[in-house]
Amino acid sequence: MADTYFGAILVNVTSMELSIVNLKTGQQVEHVTSTVAIGENIYNHEDIELQTVADAAEALRGFLQVIKDYGVTRYQVWGSQALSSAPNADFIADQLYVRTGLRLRWISLGRESFVLNEAIALKFPAYKKLVKHHTAIIGLNSGSTTFSFFHHARLLASHNMKLGPTRIKEVLQNLRATAPNPIAVLDDYINSKVDDFYRFVPDELQQVNNQVILIGATPLNNYFIPRGKTSCSLTLQQFHDFTDEALNASDQYLMERLQLNEDTVGLVLPEVLLLQKLFATVHADQIHLVSLNVLDGLTTETAIDAGYLKKDFNDQIIDAAHALAARYRVEPQHMALVEKFTLHLFDQLKALHHLSARDRLLLHVAAIVHDIGGFIDTHEHYLHSDYILKQSELLGLTNQEMQIIAAVSRYHSSRTPGGELARFRQLSADERLRIAKLAAILRVADALDDAHQQTIARISVSVQPTQVVITAFSDDDLSLVRWAFNYKADFFTDVFGLQPVFKQRRLHK
Template sequence: MASEQGFIVIGAQNIFFSITNLRHLEEVERGQYPVPIGEDIFATKEIQPETVDTAVDALQAIFQLFRDYGVHHYDAVGSYSFFEAANAQFVVDQLYSRTGLMVAPQTLAQESFYRTQAVFARFPHFKEIIKDGTVLIDISSGSVELTAFRNGKFGFSRNLSIGPLRVFEVMSDVQATVPNYVDVLRDYIDSRLLDFMRLLPRDVHYTNVILMGSALSLFERLIPVGEATVETDREGFDLIYNEVTHASDQYLSDEYDLPMSQTSQVLPTVLLLYRLIKNLNSDKVWISNLNLLDGLEVDRAADKGFMHAGFDPDEEIVVSAQNLAERYRVDPKHRDATVQFSLQLFDRLKKLHGMGKRERLLLQIAATVNDVGSYIDTHHHFIHSEYIIQASELMGLTSTEQKMVATIARYHSSDQPQTDLSDLAELNSARRLTIAKLAALLRVADSLDASRQQKIESLRVSVKPDEVLLTATANDDVELERWTLARKGRFFAAVFGLPIELKGRTQA
């Protein structure tokens, strides 16, 4: 059936799969195959050949199941942890040559975005819960992603590289040499949480914590069959913590029905969550079995028009960009003016540039974050903006889109790409042209507030046969803006083939 699609997620310890009816968002089949990719990565930095063999066997079994169900369309993604391997690209090529599977990479921000979609669509009463401060904690083998909501809206997202398997691999030598391993492990985790806690908004009480992720298999016995979530309280979680910190591996294996190979991660998992919940001072703890696979299913169902996403995904991306701008103390009035002019120019010059909704969003994001580099150096801020944006988490953008935003920010100022765009050779020609168009529009928008005084109150855009004319109504003289546009508008003329000019009149 056309509405049924397959999904594959290659994680740090398992390859997950599902066959889902997107029209009704119902799973026909779901399962996982254990593949110890994370153990290789965190121990040796590379995925070993025998692990690749195990992955190939798992994928071939999954493809056979897809064929049995008549499923011809599928999405396959590799988690961020998978692509941390030094030889990840070689492994991707091996998987393709041996199974025909092309694995798409996921950034941490993309994974967080998909998980947010999963909880909005499938977590009971989620919109009611997030009216209070709520932190979604997704814990995988290699990392922990924290996504905060307040007043019913997305607040921010942070990733911490302290997943339980990673912690265990790092601390395994310590466990064998110290008598107070729990204390040392707690201190190690607290040291990694310090910067995260310092950056939390001080005026928000995070009443609720929602725990989810592939590393929470030890809690699955707490979730009744047929349900996706269970609610507990701080006292209930304290009991689990006290039990685990005094238990042997054999006891944990028997009590939580875990293979012995996973018991070593129980203590780091519980200790990590306990310290997070304690630091957040949360009252309620929700445990959910939703994961990245659920988010992919929801995203594809919404993309095909079978359901509403339950939230505005663009809003989450924009808020993420605003958070980044605030972290690097970008002038909010200039930022907002630049965003406003950018979108105005985009909308009124649509016939000239021919771009669509997604490109408009990329321009909005670039206009929001283009000045973050001023935090380091105001004179060459565009250089620093590029690498800050590249190294940051922008929710919902692909790695290519994030690279595009960073490059647009790089060229929004006096610097500009080669005329033939050859210095952007790592991107295909269509994306290079999009970057050039959006950078040209952003240059113009930035020029319109060159004085940083928001003089222009309204703007009229006219496309004439021989030029683009901007007519501004201002509350003060706009000579600096006109002079700046005369310089920075040359790139606009090179890209679109028309010069651009600003005329202004001052209100009486």
């Protein structure tokens, strides 16, 4: 089969899926689902059991046979973020590799949310119209819920809540054994978790009404979306009518009406109660069901990376970085200037650093968020930035990329990586070198506004045989900037072998 075909496998907590798509046309030619629930007990902090690993390996071998039958030579296996949280997840991934030859690539929750956004933008016709107004994309995963808020076609905020239908189902099972009124207690539990999470959403978004694009709501999709279609819209009243019917129906009726099996019918009640609270919280005006999932997002991104789709959604990553910086009250004028100087330096120094477009994106994010540690304490704020970023998820970035951004932010100020790069032994030598190069550039850019006074209007860069001349255009006294520049530039010399030289040119002579 032609090289345009690609096989994508997603190993999730409650199921495994294979999708074979034509990357050039976007057409799905095969879709196979296995009900092997490899991680159904992970939310109770239990290990993945060995028997389920054997079942998963058998299912994966079956997927491989389907891929072979179609003549597909390009394929990839991903493991969901929820599955990666199992205590023995890395052991299980290795066991699956030994048994099948397939290597799991873990996908972060931020990446899951991002690829879903890509798929919705390209495959849901109403997307462009909806995101011009206040719109919330809500994605349901087994153990979490993702939110992306849009207005004027720009991402305003992106958040992930560690609460999803499967996690709620396990709570309900415990409540049925311990509480006299488990449904009422579960409803209170969901309300408290959502309210506690939602207070971190920006204040200006908490009171606005939203159009809601809902992803991953299988019971609602099966009930409302017409056969042969991939989306439909419904009113809140239609949802409430569905809720009343589902809450009073038997499992047998729900399995027949919603096309569910014995393993998935138990998710209906948790999902309905969760959505009931979410729609009230985001002030939903109307609900748009879209039958897409993470696997659709992963194949869409693969098509973009392969050049079949000429789209770039990195602006959502930058918007998410700005939202994170705003949450930690980063001073916007300094941030904007460092952002501007950092990108200018990166572009003018390509012959020195030989870094990629993805590296430029990571540096761009670091330039935005490097000062977030000041929210805790301005003293040694770079150490706090490092900690916060390591514990954060950002839309579109992998966990490893967040570690790189955290390290670059750690070294933007007084400390230098130097011998401390040994702290990052989990990263390869190439990645440690990337950190050093990115940090060296950010340090110089940050030094150009060390006093946070925005005294430099613009800069020019000239690469010479033994030095890099950076000319600052300003009419102000730049004594402090010159001192900070000379101090922070030493590490640049260590990394690139050229001495940065600071010069000033007056704007008005």
